[in-house]
Amino acid sequence: MGYQRVAFLLALITVVGLAVQCNAGVTSTYRRRLAASVDMPLDADVFQIPSGYNAPQQVHITQGDYDGTAVIVSWVTADAPGSNTVKYGKSKNNLHLSAEGNVRQYTFYNYTSGYIHHCLLQNLEIDSTYYYAVGENDSVRQFSFKTPPAIGPDVPYTFGLIGDLGQTYDSNSTLTHYKANDDAGALLFVGDFSYADNYPNHDNVRWDTWGRFIESSAAYQPWIWTVGNHEIDFVPSIGETVPYKPMSNRYPTPYSASGSTELFYYSVRRASAHIIVLASYTAYGKYTPQYQWLQAELKKVDRTQTPWLIVLLHSPWYNSYNYHYMEGETMRVQFEAWMVQYKVDVVFAGHVHAYERSHRISNINYNITNANCLPVPNNNAPVYITIGDGGNIEGLATNMTEPQPSYSAFREASFGHAIFDIKNRTHAYYTWHRNQDGNAVAADTMWFTNRYFNPTNDS
Ligand SMILES: *[C@@H]1O[C@H](CO)[C@@H](O)[C@H](O)[C@H]1NC(C)=O
Ligand SMILES: *[C@@H]1O[C@H](CO)[C@@H](O)[C@H](O)[C@H]1NC(C)=O
Ligand SMILES: *[C@@H]1O[C@H](CO)[C@@H](O)[C@H](O)[C@H]1NC(C)=O
Ligand SMILES: *[C@@H]1O[C@H](CO)[C@@H](O)[C@H](O)[C@H]1NC(C)=O
Ligand SMILES: *[C@@H]1O[C@H](CO)[C@@H](O)[C@H](O)[C@H]1NC(C)=O
């Protein structure tokens, strides 16, 4: 087929010197400078505090409801609580609407946060650019975002993908490359935000710098949050016994809109996609709230309205690097059969600091007394993509299991981001971009055909 030939040629061009067979896995031989990933210093340009008394900083937005007509705006003021109001409107010079949010602070060991504001903007018109302003007096700051088109099966929509971002020079390269893509309307973030927990006492100042770092993207398009292990921040040795304290105070999700009872697992619908966010570190065994919620949510998915069923989680179920190997195994055993039953198109994960894409495979036949415990090709199964290569301080995962397992289609230890570009109900074009190349270059590509409307052998 045409797309296979294109993908094959691209693989040959970008992965020089490899003998690629049509369905064999590729371990990229791309050579990059292997250097430590160094956090940007506190006085880096991307961490700059906006000027003006009590000026809003760390501005970010996320989807605020199930279907994309609401947005949660969040920001921090450093000196005083200030105003909780967001003024907004469809004309840049006339922000005639306003919504009132709330403000909170938290402490973490000897750190005290700034004043953290969250404000829900509701009943937004679809497919519209909104301008919004936060702050008071001389320190008002204005931003904008675009609401998605109405839910519908053939609505084109482009999602970005970043994981395990952190705040190093490599993180800056990843975010810069991502921002160069003008088409992406929302970012699917697969967990591990700031890596503040790598500092003494989980120095939460690094949560603030991270918030300022991502603002240049996250204030203008929703980042859909998945929780990672670096958000747990559980440190009994310094008296911090409430897990997820920084994340849950700073990064809200619209969990209740999808009937979830916890911040960390939920789902949103956007354009032609139904996105299910799972929590790798919240109980998922049978009878747990997450299990019951997912069981009910999968039944609510209407592929005739949202043909593209996308699952996000942190700890990958299929990963052939020698890092976090099989950590996602218990969740895979619990939920993989549902992914096949409901024909999920793609599962994105992070956690492993490298890139990998699988074939469509499943491993759901084992029952303790039989020996059916190997992954097998399965056209109803999702493609599994690990995109934990945002560029954090812990560096690249370079050590891979050998030989490359048959389920692994492509793997490369480089930092980068990905784009999932939905064209219509049958086709989506997926590209992965390594930071060493210009944004226009795709180092890995795949034409996805939809599992519900067009389940061809695409992987
Ligand atoms: C981060 O990247 C941007 C865009 O390339 C650049 O302007 C800025 O100087 C970079 N900051 C650091 C600390 O490298
Ligand atoms: C918190 O404590 C650490 C060491 O215990 C110290 O280095 C740091 O300056 C303190 N920070 C604040 C804000 O007091
Ligand atoms: C900012 O403006 C508000 C009214 O919008 C006023 O009540 C407040 O005193 C002003 N704050 C400063 C620091 O000027
Ligand atoms: C396990 O699988 C084997 C082979 O498919 C089958 O014969 C057996 O009945 C299964 N056992 C259970 C408990 O389902
Ligand atoms: C790669 O990982 C394997 C398995 O953990 C280990 O035996 C090996 O020493 C590692 N190789 C390098 C170069 O770190």
Ligand SMILES: *[C@@H]1O[C@H](CO)[C@@H](O)[C@H](O)[C@H]1NC(C)=O
């Ligand atoms: C869907 O998009 C694909 C890829 O752009 C295109 O080849 C196909 O013709 C489209 N289908 C319809 C019904 O427009």
Ligand SMILES: [Fe+2]
């Ligand atoms: Fe992680």
